[in-house]
Amino acid sequence: MFDSIFLQASTQESIMSMLPFVAMIGVFYFLIIRPQMNRQKKEKQFQSTVKKGIKVVTSSGIHGKIVEINDNDNTVTIETGAGKIKFERSAISMELSKKYNTNVKK
Known part of the structure; x- marks a missing residue:
């Protein structure tokens, strides 16, 4: 008990x-x-x-514009200040928003 x-x-x-x-x-x-x-x-x-022509940032911090998308091997070509670089699609981190582009004075 x-x-x-x-x-x-x-x-x-x-x-x-x-x-x-x-x-x-x-x-x-x-x-x-x-x-x-x-x-x-x-x-x-x-x-x-992602679409051709948008400005993006890669996961390594490289800024550029997508100039070519290759769906066969899942890569994109990004045009940067240094030239064109080929990246895996998974390396794209985010799109640069349009508000950052409008704040830049020319």
Whole structure:
């Protein structure tokens, strides 16, 4: 009889002691993992819809304009200040927004 009382008390204590760890995992998921997954999903979607003529930034920080898209080997040719460079489509990080181009004085 006393054994069953002690076992019930120990299971309740073990559940209560695990609660902070479960809460930390939940916080990690909602603050770190989920937003990162959403960013990756948007980046993949952007990479699949790139068009010739848009200005982009690669993941290595190179700025340029897409001059050629080759769907066969999944590459793009980007024209930079140094010339034309061939990149994998997955190396394109983001599009330069039009608001940055309008703020530049000529």
